[in-house]
Amino acid sequence: MFAVFKPARKVALAAIVAVSSIALSACDPISTGGGPSINTSKPVPVALLVPRGSGQSGDEVLAQSLENAARMAIADLQGIQIDLKVYNTAGNAQTAAAAATQAVNDGALIILGPLYAEAANAAGLAAAKRNVNVLAFSNNSAIAGGNVFILGSTFDNTARRLASYAASQGKGNMLVVSGNDASGEAGRTAISNAAAATSANVVGSVSYELSQQDVINSIQTIRNAASSNGATSIFMTATTVGALPLLTQLLPEAGLDPSTTQYIGLTRWDIPAQNLALPGVQGGWFALPDPAKSQQFRSRYTATYGDAPGPIGGLAYDGIAAIGALVGAGNSNALTGAALTQGAGFQGVNGIFRLRPDGTNERGLAVATIQEQKVVVIDPAPSSFSGAGS
Secondary structure, three states, X not given: OOOOXXXXXXXXXXXXXXXXXXXXXXXXXXXXXXXXXXXXXXXXXXXXXXXOOOOOHHHHHHHHHHHHHHHHHHHHOOOOOEEEXXXXXXXXXXXXXXXXXXXXXXXXXXXXXOOOHHHHHHHHHHHHOOOOEEEEOOOOHHHOEOOXXXXXXXXXXXXXXXXXXXXXXXXXXXXXXXXOOHHHHHHHHHHXXXXXXXXXXXXXXXXXXXXXXXXXXXXXXXXXXXXXXXXXXEEEOOOOOOXXXXXXXXXXXXXXXXXXXXXXEOOOOOOOHHHHHOHXXXXXXXXXXXXXXHHXXXXXXXXXXXXXXXXXXXXXXXXXXXXXXXXXOOOOOOOOHHHHOXXXXXXXXXXXXXXXXXXXXXXXXXXXXXXXXXXXXXXXXXXXXXXXOO
């Protein structure tokens, strides 16, 4: 029996992208161009909201990692002063809203965090009353918009990267295979949107209930749909702690040869590391941040703090790096939505990224495969963005 889709907090700890099962509406209380004016000759007040205080040990680890990474980023800034104050949210919306209100009352001109979608949404609503933007660590696009920008890697961004690459390799006729939960449905939508934005095509889709038996029962349906619809690739939303091991084992056994019909994953197939030994994932494609830059950050963080960063620690560094780059330009509008969404983007610890006017983000990702139980990059992450973004 495979483990099926951990709750949101556990998923964050496993560094696996997930979408909250709670439907959230993106708030749009101010225009994207909103935000306070700042004096760039003085220290810039920045609030960091972390999930400390929830009583869960995992949240404490995440909170410390985020704070450490933020302070590392501040130390790396040259000639730019950041006055960082840390506020605990206990991982819940009510406390996050109160923390955001307190932070703004204390003088914060921009908020970094919080992590969980509901908390980030609440913090955004509270901060909007004072025209302050929020750079949340969430990956849930549902809360993006108005004064809330999300820093976490999204399904949409990953799907676009992989769909575009698949099309360029003659594997763009994609059959989508997804679970029937909120995460699977969000992934399926992201893949469909990615196909519409690229030269790839969704030729069909198959969903399954979140049980081992239903995954087994879906195998013949997937094989038949791939054959009858002319699929050149199977794009799966499953995670390595969910249905992925079973799917990648049973589909080849059913005759869906991965050497001719490319297997593609919306989530990371290399986490945890023991998954690299699974026979079914060999040769599959997935996306990941620039490995060289990610390793450099992990090494520096470990040397500084004596332990490896948490899976999302780099997001706090990225947030400070973006703020620092904008403040360093000397413009009083550095923390407005218009400045935050400048098309050139920013250099982060995992590669380039930029914030979009709709509150989501675009990250430069590499495409990788697994060969002989090792991750091999087959299409490097870009070093700059083309176009102004949208």
